[in-house]
Structures are given as C-alpha cells and as structure tokens.
Amino acid sequence: MAAVAALSDDAARVALDLPLRANLSAVDNIALIPLYQRHYGVAESARQAQAVLDQLGHADIAPLRDPDMTPAQRFVTKLARALILKRPRLVIDRPGAMLYDVPYPAFIQQLAGRDGMSGIWEIFDFSWNQALYIQALNTE
C-alpha cells in the first residue's frame, strides 16, 4: 500500500485516511473544492456539489454530516469530493475499510456505471479480496 501513499498530486484519492470535515454537511464538504480552488461563490459551489451527488444518485445525503452518515453514504460523499477535484486519476484506496455495510465491488460498479461518469477509477485493494471483484464481474 506504499504505492497509494506515494501517489502524486494528479490523483484524487478516496481513502479511509482522508476523512470528511466532521462539522460540515456532505454538500458543504464537496463545495469546499469549487469554493477555494476555483473561487466560485457559495451558492454556485453548493449547486455544483449537489449536482455531483445527484449524478451519483445520492442527492438525499446532502444535508448529512459525517457522524450521521452510513459507511456507504460517507463513501459516496468522499467519492463526490474526489470527482469534483477533476484530477486525471481517481484512486479508491482499500474500499473494504470504508464500505463494510454493502457488497462493495458491486456498489462501486453501480456508481461507476451511472450516467455522466467518465474516466478510469483505479481500485487499490488487498490481493485476497480479488475473489470479490471476480464474483461481482461474473454476476454482471
């Protein structure tokens, strides 16, 4: 997993060790990026953040704060934050550590298959979890 830690700035990571700001809602956590990186106004940043959540099919989690989310909702928020960064690579680091309440290869596959999702999502996971991915692909 040293490879994940050594990733350069061109990768947007979704990882357990990159948590959300606990006192901000899901939409505010995502909106920080357009707000501080691209200097959009508060309303426009919130609109962009909400649009990413809509795209992922989880518009309803927008007002939730980190402690009120299920692991899957927290993962979706982190994923939305990574997507809005618009970096060339998107790396999901050990999803099993974040998605312990859903069959995660299928869940990620379903999110990646939604309309408007582009690019390649790289998943870094332990080799002994490979069977889970094969199982999810075969089910498809």
Next chain:
Amino acid sequence: MNFLAASIESLGAKLAGWFTVGYGMFSFFTSASLLLLDRTTWNHATFDVVVKQVYFTAVQILHVFLAYSLVISWLIISIILSTARDFGLTAFASEMTIRVLVLELLPFLTALFVALRSGSAINTEVALMQVNNELDALAHCKVPPMQFEFLPRLIGGVISVVALAGLAGLSALMLAYLTIYGMSMAGFEPFTQTIAKIFDFRIVAGLLVKCALFGLAVTLIPVTAGLETPKKLFMVPVSVLRGMMRVFFAIVAIEVVSLALKYI
C-alpha cells in the same frame, strides 16, 4: 551530583519546550499575518467563514454576556460608590468606576469569557481535526486550512473580543451614570467631562490594542496547541488542558503589562 545533573537536564528540557512552543506560535502568527496581507485571501469564502466565526463567538452569546457584564458592573459600581461615600470621595466615584471597570476589569473578563467558551472549543476542534487526519484531507484537496479554518478564527476572535469589551464598557458607563446620578440629567456634564478626561488618544489606543491582543491570545494559542497534538485520541484532553493554561497565562501577562505601562 546526579540530582543536580537531572535538575539541569529537566530545566533545559522545559526551556527548550517553551522555546519550541513560543517559536511555533510566532511562526504561525507570522504566516497568518502574511496571508492576511495577501489580496487573494479576501475572497467570498474567507469572508463568509469570518462572519460565521464572529456570529458563533460574539452574537450567539450576546444576551448571556450582556446580562453577566451588567450584573458584575452593577456590583462593582455599587461597591465603589459605597466605599467612595464612606471615605468622602464621591467626586471621584465616576472616575474610579471607569478606570476599574471599563479600562481593566471588563476587557479582562470578556477575554476570559471568550477563552472559556470559544477558545476551549477551538482547541478541541483543531486537536480532533489533527488526530482524525482532517487537515491532511483538506491538504489533499488543496483547500488551504490556514485560509479556511484558522485565519477566520483569529480574525473572528479579535473582532469579537474588541466588540464585546466595547459593548460591555458602554453598558457599564450607562449603568454607572444611572447608579451615581439616577434618572436626572444634572450629572451629564461632569460625567461626560470625566469620560473625556480619561479617554485620551493614548488610553483609547492602549485599550484597543489590549483587547485585540486578548482576542488573539484566546484564538491563536488554542489553534497552535491543537496543531501540536500527537495523532492519538487520548491526547486531545491533554492538548486542551495545555492550551487553556497557556491562554490563561497569556491573558494575565497582557493585563499585567498593560497595567504596568499605564500606572508605573
């Protein structure tokens, strides 16, 4: 001999620790000041967070704070007035009230109030952010923590302490007038003359600087103490304890220096 060596070693370690803490605070303050001067800092996002901080630190507690400062002011004014009457010094009662209450006690109590309420919360929040890797996550997303989290707290703290101390001072002045002269307008002229005599430029500037330093102490010290927290959850209470002790010593030191500059 061993005892002497151990004592020297322990003293040296303490001195080095204090120096490290002092340097950390100075370096943090320098980077915050430089960022403050940077034109790009002043965008919508930073301004919004500053407004939120002022709201949480000053506006949200306004009614409680005003009630608390009015009760204390009324008590101190009554004590000063009755003592002045006993010693035949009634003519100096208003001047004593202003000097004791408005210039010294109320700013000090305001700083303690904000430190206990907001300073401890800031220290805890920053320590938890540090322990939970939230600062690393912000850095990964290229959201500058100084601009988003820390600078607004420093500015909010300074504005809040200056505004609350000013408000407490004004209400104490009104209360002092009502307690000394009642509802009559007869005392208006001597009272305003006393105010004008005390509040020369030097005193007003000194009061403003003191309140601003109080505001800085109750925010800067908790933030730096929070940032020093090792990434272990059980260290959060220790960090808050250390931070609040430093805040207390800093507030007392600012007050002592201000008194010494004014009266010695």
